[in-house]
Amino acid sequence: MSENEEYKDIVIVGAGLSGIGAACHLKRECPNKNFIILEARASIGGTWDLFKYPGIRSDSDMFTLGYKFKPWRSGKAIADGPSILKYIKETAEENKIVESIRFNKTLVEANWDSLNKTWKLKLKDTLSKTYAYIKCNFLYMCSGYYNYEKPYCPDFLGAKNFKGTIIHPQLWKESTNYTDKIVTVIGSGATAVTLVPELAKKARKVVMLQRSPTYLIARPSEDWFANLMRVVFSSRLAYAITRFRTFFSKVYI
Numbered sequence: 001m002s003e004n005e006e007y008k009d010i011v012i013v014g015a016g017l018s019g020i021g022a023a024c025h026l027k028r029e030c031p032n033k034n035f036i037i038l039e040a041r042a043s044i045g046g047t048w049d050l051f052k053y054p055g056i057r058s059d060s061d062m063f064t065l066g067y068k069f070k071p072w073r074s075g076k077a078i079a080d081g082p083s084i085l086k087y088i089k090e091t092a093e094e095n096k097i098v099e100s101i102r103f104n105k106t107l108v109e110a111n112w113d114s115l116n117k118t119w120k121l122k123l124k125d126t127l128s129k130t131y132a133y134i135k136c137n138f139l140y141m142c143s144g145y146y147n148y149e150k151p152y153c154p155d156f157l158g159a160k161n162f163k164g165t166i167i168h169p170q171l172w173k174e175s176t177n178y179t180d181k182i183v184t185v186i187g188s189g190a191t192a193v194t195l196v197p198e199l200a201k202k203a204r205k206v207v208m209l210q211r212s213p214t215y216l217i218a219r220p221s222e223d224w225f226a227n228l229m230r231v232v233f234s235s236r237l238a239y240a241i242t243r244f245r246t247f248f249s250k251v252y253i
Contacts, residue, residue: 005120005133005134005135006132006133006134006135007134007135007136008034008035008036008134008135008136009030009033009034009035009136009137009138010026010030010033010034010035010136010137010138010139010140011035011036011037011038011119011121011134011136011138011139011140012026012035012036012037012038012140012142013037013038013107013139013140013141013142013143014037014038014039014046014141014142014143014144015037015039015044015045015046015092015101015103016044016045016046016047016048016049016088016142016143016144017045017046017047017048017065017084017088018046018142018144019037019039019046019140019142019143020037020044020088020091020092020097021067021091022140022142023035023037023092023095023097023100024067024069024091024095024097027095027096027097028069035100036100036101036102036134037097037100037101037102038102038105038106038107038123039101039102039103039104039105040104040105040106040126040148041103041104041126041148042103042104043103044088044089044092044098044101045085045088045089046088046144047144047146048081048084048085048088049085050148050170051081051169051170051172052172052173052174053169053170053172053191053194053195054172054195054198054199055080055194055195055196055197055198055199056080056081056194057078057079057080057081057194058078058079058084059190061077061078061223061246062074062076062077062078062079062084062087063077063223063226063239063242063243063246064243064246064247064250065084066087066243067091068240068243070087070090070091070094071235071236071238071239072087072239073230073235073239075222075227076221076222077221077222077223077226078219078221104125104126104127105123105124105125105126105132106123106124106125106126107121107122107123107143108122108123108124108131109121109122110122110139113135117137118135118136118137119135119136119137119138119139120133120135121133121134121135121136121139146170148170151168151170151171153168169191169195178199178202178203179202179203180202180203180204181203181204182203182204182205182206182207183199183203183205183206183207184206184207184208184209185199185206185207185208185209186209187208187209187210187211188208188209188210188211188212188214192208193216196208223242225242225245226238226239226242229241229242
């Protein structure tokens with residue numbers, strides 16, 4: 001370890017939805033503590049900035065997925081990816097979090113020093129490939145559970161002989177062209193369910209392959225109760241009431 005290690009009270013790993021939220025709460029509740037956010041990529045947003053596949057949206061309503069301190073003002077409770085990314089960026093800017101983010105920094109090693117009660121972190125700059133070291137008292141992991149660089153992809157027999165395009169949604173590029181093509185979607189989880197309707201708008205034919213039976217429930221993207229509350233109360237109070245109602249219904253109903 002270098003003798004010139006930097007020290008921070010708190011280090012947050014990840015500048016996505018969770019990391020930005022954690023930073024906002026720290027600024028409010030622990031104003032005397034200093035912190036930084038480590039972000040491996042060059043922009044904030046995490047999943048909502050990385051994923052570009054057609055139809056990307058939240059699987060949860062924004063009244064529970066969103067921040068308690070920042071009302072979700074859109075008429076749609078089930079939001080699309082770009083809207084969620086905008087919400088995260090607005091939160092970071094309004095709370096002056098961006099200045100505390102160190103982009104292109106990957107945490108490659110974390111060791112706990114029991115004697116000094118500190119974490120010793122080894123960071124790698126994704127651009128220069130150089131290393132740096134930081135000590136902190138509290139390490140807050142908000143990096144999610146995805147391997148952004150290497151998503152899971154089964155080794156399908158004969159895949160090398162397939163003359164078409166095989167693409168994982170996580171690595172989908174905005175330039176990907178599927179217009180008038182025959183598309184097969186393997187799987188029937190949340191990602192597949194959001195993909196298929198959007199693919200069907202341009203593709204010649206879309207087929208979903210399902211291994212295990214599942215079920216779908218049609219729900220409106222807009223929450224009538226939330227929209228009614230906005231008419232009656234202020235935006236912040238309406239959001240608080242809707243958030244409480246949504247939590248209560250999910251837990252007890």
